[in-house]
Amino acid sequence: MTSKDNAQGALIDSLNGLLADTFALYIKTKNFHWHVKGPQFRDLHLLFDEHATEIFALTDLVAERVRKQGGTTLTSPDAISAKTRIKPQDATGLDAMAMVKELHADNLAYIERLREVKEAAGEAGDNATDGIVDDWTDQAEQRAWFLREIMA
Numbered sequence: 001m002t003s004k005d006n007a008q009g010a011l012i013d014s015l016n017g018l019l020a021d022t023f024a025l026y027i028k029t030k031n032f033h034w035h036v037k038g039p040q041f042r043d044l045h046l047l048f049d050e051h052a053t054e055i056f057a058l059t060d061l062v063a064e065r066v067r068k069q070g071g072t073t074l075t076s077p078d079a080i081s082a083k084t085r086i087k088p089q090d091a092t093g094l095d096a097m098a099m100v101k102e103l104h105a106d107n108l109a110y111i112e113r114l115r116e117v118k119e120a121a122g123e124a125g126d127n128a129t130d131g132i133v134d135d136w137t138d139q140a141e142q143r144a145w146f147l148r149e150i151m152a
Ligand SMILES: [Fe+2]
Pocket: 033, 049
C-alpha cells in the first residue's frame, strides 16, 4: 500500500465518521424539534427544524464524497451508531435550555470533526472535499452561533 492509498483510506474513514455524526445530529435535532416545550416553544420548534433540514441535506453530499473517492459508506443505523461521536439523547422531558445547550456542544463537536476531515482531505490531495468542508463548517458555525445567542 502506498502512502497515497493510506491517506485516501484515512480520508474515507474520516468522511464516514462525519456522515455518522451528521445522521446522529440530524435525529437529535429532530427529536428536540418534536419534544421541546415551554415559553420559547414556537421559536425553538422552528429553529430546530431549520437546523435539522440543513443537517439532513449534508448526508447525501458526504456519502457521495466517499463513493467518489472509491470507498464504501454507511449502510444502516447500526453503522451510524458504531461510528458517531454524538451521544444519543433519549430523554423526552428535557428543559428547553438544556436542549439548546446540548445542541450547541454537539455542533461544536461537529465543527471539530469537520476540521479532521479537512486535514485528511489535504493529506489525500482531495481538493473537492477540502473546499466543500469550508461551506459545511460555515453552516455549523452559524448553527452554533444561533444556539449560543439563545443561551446568552
Ligand atoms: Fe415538524
